[in-house]
Amino acid sequence: MKKISRRSFLAVCGTLAAATALTACGGSSSSTASSAAAGSSEAASVEVQDVALKVWGPQEDQVDSSSWLPTMCEQFNDAHPEWNITFTYEVCPEGDASKNVTQDVSTAADVYMFANDQLGTLVQANAIAQLGGSYLDEVLNDNPDTMIESVTSTDGGVYGVPFTGNTWFMYYDTSVFSEDDVKSLDTMLEKGKVAFPLTDSWYIAAFYYANGCTIFGESGMDADAGFDFGGDKAVAVTKYLVNLYNNANFSVDADGSGLSGLREGTVNAIFSGTWNAEAVKEALGDNFGATQLPTITIDGEAKQMRSFAGSKAIGVNPNCQNMQAAVALAVYLGSAEAQKAHYEMRGIVPTSNALSNDATVSADIVAMAQANTIANTSVLQATLPEMGSYWTPSENMGKAIVSGEVTLDNAAEKTEAYNNALNNASM
Known part of the structure; x- marks a missing residue:
């Protein structure tokens, strides 16, 4: 047929x-x-x-x-x-x-x-x-x-x-990172300072998507499939994020701190969208760069970050x-x-x-x-009304990582709690 x-x-x-x-x-x-x-x-x-x-x-x-x-x-x-x-x-x-x-x-x-x-x-x-x-x-x-x-x-x-x-993508300082550098977040963290809005639920999913987690199935349209942010694949991401937060070259972008860091030279890359383009151009001048998302390295393999689009x-x-x-x-x-x-x-x-x-x-x-x-x-952001269950648990997960509540030792437990919260959240 x-x-x-x-x-x-x-x-x-x-x-x-x-x-x-x-x-x-x-x-x-x-x-x-x-x-x-x-x-x-x-x-x-x-x-x-x-x-x-x-x-x-x-x-x-x-x-x-x-x-x-x-x-x-x-x-x-x-x-x-x-x-x-x-x-x-x-x-x-x-x-x-x-x-x-x-x-x-x-x-x-x-x-x-x-x-x-x-x-x-x-x-x-x-x-x-x-x-x-x-x-x-x-x-x-x-x-x-x-x-x-x-x-x-x-x-x-x-x-x-x-x-x-x-959607959102990456802005970066071309005097610090080359076009090859910006293909990998881990490579960037070896060469410069990176800020990311880890406590913002619209952004944090990019890491979980990288390692195979899904929302409403592969199509994003199957409400019965729910949120699949559990199991070993999700635990590996949570551990990555704990290590990321503790990296000396990483900072949490909140309340405009990333953009301020670009202006001051204390940050060399941020993740945002077209709405910040003019401000970033002003901050970076001739060193202005923008590109699609980099990969992250999980269990020795490069995995592609994926933003909601x-x-x-x-x-x-x-x-x-x-x-x-x-x-x-x-x-x-x-x-x-x-x-x-x-x-x-x-x-x-x-x-x-x-x-x-x-x-x-x-x-x-x-x-x-x-x-x-x-x-x-x-990844195309789900348009189902059930997507309303995603936002608060994801914000809370990011905040828990930043506060130190989530650690490498309890990552499995906290990840399963996160997944359960996603699938049982009240809209």
Whole structure:
């Protein structure tokens, strides 16, 4: 039997979904946003329709009328003479989208920006529309598979339009570490000072993933598989972390201490994301470097650190009154044209396949570090609501290592307690 690729499967699902007619309100989490009725011949004969759209995004994208969000929305309006759109903009950071949208889906934004780790909660709350038809085709064709998977739910449906990746990688001082040095964390610790946010649960998993631990199975979508952070493989990681913390060339990055250390020269490498790029460039000057994650050495073998990766995306409220315009806007805000403008205006690194060979983007060290990390040294962060059980036990484990509560002697016991806490944590 010929194996069907994930992308082909999604395209088939989208085609089938597009056959389902949409109503303007009362949609379910499986409501499909389709462009089937948007043929140009029909549009030409239809009178101009007045449309109102409420759009939510971060403050930085809507400081004034010349900011990215209003600029893109007005360009979209100009490109669609069939609609006379009145936009209402409200501030909602991507990280707060699920909380704010699910408070009252009926009055929430028609189009909003969200961090993809909230997808499971949004789908469960019937607060995000599934894409279908030509809109789905456009999103599938314009984004890497990893970004598509980041907005794909357990039902196989695609529920958002990615516009940037979301992960962390390594910044380093090129006068201290060579390009070969930064391939191995242990080599780096022999040559310079490294800071890492060990007490931050978004980061600590990178070490456990390196040695084969998993969250919700290999796919990251099997809630019944739970958290596999136990056994010998996990104990070996815990012992590595105890030794790492006690290494004289290692320090815990907390409350900005790593960045301060870069400025002062007491730290030569930190782990962070695009949000700190300008500050790190200022601190390192001509010695600025950024790259994907290094390996660590466990039981004499090099094991690849893997950060959580995801995306930031644009979603559509299934209860909006102007579904066709809302979905078309969402797809436009995630298009190559809008992503390029986002990069030029705010430095938001694009995901679009069409921009992968763009001269400016490909020459950007930070953009390439993020892209390479997502492609080579990351694990797609689970979007299931059950992921909520991960954060507190993982933060506590990092703090216990730093406080000295976890030692080489009790590593096995503490690791099993950590694994049990993950699998029994109350959401």
